[in-house]
Ligand SMILES: NC(=[NH2+])NCCC[C@H](N)C(=O)O
C-alpha cells in the first residue's frame with residue numbers, strides 16, 4: 001500500500017436533513033485516526049477541511065427534488081480538485097465525511113487517474129437515486145448514480161467530465177434498503193450487489209473473496225466508499241439513516257483486513273459519521289478501527 005496518506009475532511013451536511021454530520025471529520029480525528037495510522041508507519045499529511053458553502057435556509061431550497069443542489073455541486077467540486085491534486089502528488093487520498101454526497105467529489109478527483117476505476121460501496125443503501133426516483137430529495141442518496149453519469153448535469157458533470165465510473169466496476173456490499181428506482185437501475189446496469197441476504201448466506205469471507213476476484217482483472221485501481229450505516233446500528237449508532245440488520249463490527253473488520261491483504265485499494269472514504277446522534281463518539285471510533293484494519297493492523 002502507498003505509505004503516503006493525505007487526509008481531507010469534508011464537513012458536508014447538505015445532502016440530507018439530520019444536522020451534525022458536518023462534524024464527522026472532527027469526530028474521526030478526535031477518535032485518534034492519525035496516531036492509529038502512524039503506528040502502522042504511514043506518513044500522514046492532514047490537509048484540513050474543504051470549505052462547504054452555507055445555504056441561506058438549509059432545508060428550504062428543494063430545487064427540483066434536489067435539496068441544496070448548488071451548494072453541494074460547489075463543495076464537491078472543491079473536493080474533487082483537492083483529491084485530484086493528492087493523487088497527482090503520488091499520495092493516497094483518505095477522505096472523511098460528511099454525508100455521502102461527497103463521494104461524487106471524491107470519485108471525480110480519483111477516477112480521472114484510472115481507465116477502469118473499481119468502486120466498493122459498503123453501505124445499507126445503493127445511493128443510486130436521481131431526482132426522479134428519490135423519495136427524499138436528499139442528494140446523499142444519489143452519488144453512485146451521479147458518478148455513473150445518471151442524474152442532474154450539475155452532479156454528473158462535477159470536475160468537468162462524465163461518467164466517472166462504469167457499472168460493471170462497482171460492487172455494493174451490505175445493501176438492505178434499496179428504493180424501487182434503485183432496484184431497476186441495478187438490474188438495467190448489471191451492478192454487482194451483495195445484499196445482507198448474500199452476506200448471510202455466503203459469509204463475509206466469500207463475499208470479499210468474490211469481490212476481489214471480480215475487480216482484480218477488470219480494474220486498475222479500487223476506491224472504497226464506506227458508509228458507516230452499512231454497519232448495524234448497534235455497532236455504529238451515530239448515523240443519520242440507520243437500518244436494522246446490518247453488517248457487524250466483526251464482519252466489517254474482517255472485510256477491511258481482507259481488502260488490505262488484496263493490496264487493491266487505492267483510495268478510500270469514510271462517511272456519514274454523525275457525532276450528535278452518536279453514543280460517546282462510538283461510531284467515529286469504529287471508523288478509525290476499520291481504517292486500522294484497512295491499512296494493515298493485525299491481531300497478532
Ligand atoms: N448515504 C446515505 N446514507 N443514503 C441514504 C439514502 C436513503 C434513501 N434511499 C434516499 O434516497 O433518500
Ligand SMILES: [Mn+2]
Nearest residue numbers: 124125227229
Ligand atoms: Mn447509507
Ligand SMILES: [Mn+2]
Nearest residue numbers: 100123127227
Ligand atoms: Mn451511503
